[in-house]
Amino acid sequence: MPAGTLYRGREGMWSWVAHRVTGVLIFFFLFAHVLDTALVRVSPESYDTVIATYKTPLVNLMEYGLTAAILFHALNGLRVIAVDFWSRGPRLQKQMLWTVVGVWVVLMAGAFYPILEHTLLSWFGK
Template sequence: MYRGGPGMLAWALHRITGVAVLLFLLLHIVETSMILYGPEAYQKALALYKQPWFKPFEFLLVAAVVYHAGNGLVVLVLDLFPYATRWYRTLFWVGAAVYALVMVPVAVVMLRPLFVH
């Protein structure tokens, strides 16, 4: 029986982040189309993004895009160089470390307004 592992985790996260980014794009299209109802309606829609409670969602969107792009590059490397699959587990953990190193400062910068008054 298959018990998962880094490959399964990467696959699942890639699908989840892909759907999350797609849902944001659909929301963004709806929000942008509010301009058709006038500047007031559009400004009201934009004001939603400026609310403090929206910051964590904004961070999660960036985190999803960064993960999805990074894992997409790993998939590209594995497709172009099939022999690299021998090092997939190592490649996964190196990618996870790079992701953490990138996202920690991003979290500090993006979420700081929630904690600094």
């Protein structure tokens, strides 16, 4: 039986897809974030009210997810720059992607407690 004809690119294609998806997600968050910060111009109370939603468990978890998206987009973006400007970049693109994934895993593990501390302390106490 012949293999399917759907293009299944390897590291190159999937990192491109992930870069795109994380980029769009971050852009939409950015709109919301500028709008919520603009409430400091309205009153301290309205700003503190909207920031209170940032401290709920669900949104706190979404902040961890946002950090995941931003960290991947940042590290993979540096890889894209290396592919474009470094003479050995194109040949080492796969190795650089796995380096990006490795650094991302380490940083995300390190960020887990500090970012979710607020929720974890409210659930399990000090």
